[in-house]
Amino acid sequence: MNNLIVLPLIIPIMVGIILVFLRPYVKLQRAISLITMIGITGVSVFVLNRVQTDGIIRLDFAGWQPPFGILFVADSFAMLLVLTASIVTAICLIYAFSSIGDKHEKMYFYPFVLFLVAGVNGSFLTGDLFNLFVCFEVMLLASYVLITLGGTKPQLRESIKYVVINVLASWFFLVALAYLYGTVGTLNMAHISERVAEEGQGPLLTTISILFLIVFSLKAGLLLFFWLPGSYSVPPTAVAALFGALLTKVGIYALFRTFTLIFYHDPLISQTLIGIMAGITLIVGCIGAIAFKDVRLIVSYNVVIAVGFILIGLAVGTETSIAGSIYYIIHDMIAKAMLFLLAGTMIYLTGKSKIDEMSGLIRNYPLFGWMFFLVTCSLAGIPPLSGFVGKILVGQGAIESGSYILLGLAFISSIVVLYSLLRIFLNTIFGETIISLEDEKPMKMGMIIPIVLFGIATISLGLGAEFISGYVADAAHTLSNPSVYIDAVMGGDK
């Protein structure tokens, strides 16, 4: 039964390879990729529930006992993220069906989305640090292709920077891995954690931890996010939504994993440094979100703000705040994908991207307008929508540990998020209608349905917070008590 946890990685890869051969049959590709994502969603729900009853599940590949072999570990945190990623990808695929265009679909768009998902899921599930690097690369190579697919001038211009910065970050990841292997002599995360705890986190290990911090910050967009707004605003809408929802979250996941499981001994790094970085990220992200008039840039800077907010939960480091962060990651994956889809649809409908060139869309597209209002409220954290629970738990954790500066920054950032999105809302959706009824482009059903699905998801995640609280509590418990994870991995056969 443990073999189940490799499915979220292996299914997308196998199906992706099959889809390469089905290149001319676009309809078949669509159906197969959607069914695949729904299938993975089903598998991850099943595994998530099994983790609740049986504890953490692990799969030793080829029967090599840890710490010798590569292994996959499914705990609640990883499975919650796999589940959310699968749902978000499925809905983004539905959006892609009507928006991405024949040219992309015949150029292996669906296989690469599936490879991206495989890399993302692999990064969430792996229990081996080098394997994490490999899964990162699978994800990044797929993302390089997706970001350049189409080959318009701005895309090429921005993607070359995206690719170079990520390649460099990958080699730094390898440098950090090499030093870590030279120091502790193992790559299994649980085993590293044990060794670090035995030897104590000396200056050498602290340096290595900072190297990891830099690498994962580059991927997550924590402080080192200068590449993010440019590259997330050029690809087609469905791809941008996938990137905004998934890619930074993988970096955030890696930060949470390494700094709660391995390098948790030195609060100066794991809390103070990350806290400062998260604080600066919030401030600069807020300035960016207010400064620009391009919808896509405003939305991209909102991704940056969310990264800062989630990592405040890690910097505070209590079990409550980590639970809040987990809630917020799940919420943010859904809400950011929805926001990117809305922004992209807005540009599709009006043909313009600056907020002062659009106006009065609510008269033309009422449902679309209200959906934008919904996501604005959700991201600002207004109850009963999904952002509320995460924000309140992070806030509670920050008060418990007395980190009032971070608390203040976190909540001021919510107001800025509200302001930046209301500015889009008031300028483009309210106001004088400038598109006459004859000129208006009809809203495609395939575009509004995914947005409504995300809307339903954010409402039900808010109202059903009680329902997933068990899973989140278990995930937060595992993260704040490394021994649970270590025992599950190193504790012999089950």
Added chain:
Amino acid sequence: METLIIMLIGILVAVATYLILSRNIIRIILGTAVFSHAVHLLILTMGGLKQGNVPLLKEADAPYADALPQALILTAIVISFAVTAFILVLAYRTYQDVGTEDLDELRGPKNE
């Protein structure tokens, strides 16, 4: 032996840094390639050089050399090969479409 290799790695990293800091995109790509070689050597050195025999049970006597870094490098080389190939093609396409290889001119319009 280790010290010598570490010095070689240092030189490679210096060269790579110099190349990456230039504005020409081809130099940057070559820089990342040189950097990847430095990293591979670093992984190899971290496992310890020339310590022990071939890690084959019954074929050679203990102590054995650590086989893991070699496996890691093999993976990393394949990945760096793929990534470098991709990025070269991307740079060529960008040069064809945008008409420049200078990063300053790749910044895009000023008031975007």
